[in-house]
Amino acid sequence: MADADLRSLPPGLAPLWRELHRRLSSGQTVSRLRVRPLDEPERIAIAEFFGMPRLPGGFAMVAMDTFEKVLFAATGSTVRAAVGRIVDPIGDRGVERLRAAMERIGIDDVRSRLRSVGWLESLEDDWTWI
Known part of the structure; x- marks a missing residue:
């Protein structure tokens, strides 16, 4: 994906990227x-895109599969990659909250609690984020 392709996207799409x-x-x-509320230039940009x-009207509803197809055709980029470059890298607030909880109460206590409810076993291959 070229940055030039992303820069060519209408500025009226900004509320869409933020949301x-x-x-x-x-x-x-x-x-x-x-996405809402939308002003006239944003409504026009979304309709054209x-x-x-x-x-x-005052809001737009967009299916993600449609967004992926339209964006890829226009820029050759995926939605996640484009959002990461246009706005900021995509985080994961759920993982951030879990990390904070683990720091507060201690990782071993959290692991034992997760194991007791059967959740840990489903994640054991993906504990690299801790």
């Missing part, structure tokens, strides 16, 4: 994105 960054950084799966037959 997408916020949602992706939650650590949850994102299948749809609702996604090829909508008319302008969205």
Whole structure:
């Protein structure tokens, strides 16, 4: 993905990028994105970018699979890569909260609690983030 391709995207897409960054950084799966409030230039930019037959109202609802296809066709980039370059790297607030809890009460206590509820076994191959 070339930075020039991302710079060519309309500035009216900024609310979309910010909301997408916020949602992706939650650590949850994102299948749809609702962006609001939108002013007239933002509504126009979103309608043109996604090829909508008319302008969205005060908010826009975008399916992530559609967003991936449209963005890839326009820039050759994935949504996650583009958001990371346009806004900031995508974090994971869920993992950050877990890390903070582990630091507060001690990692061994957390591991034993997670093991007792059967959650640790599902993650044992991915403990590199600790």
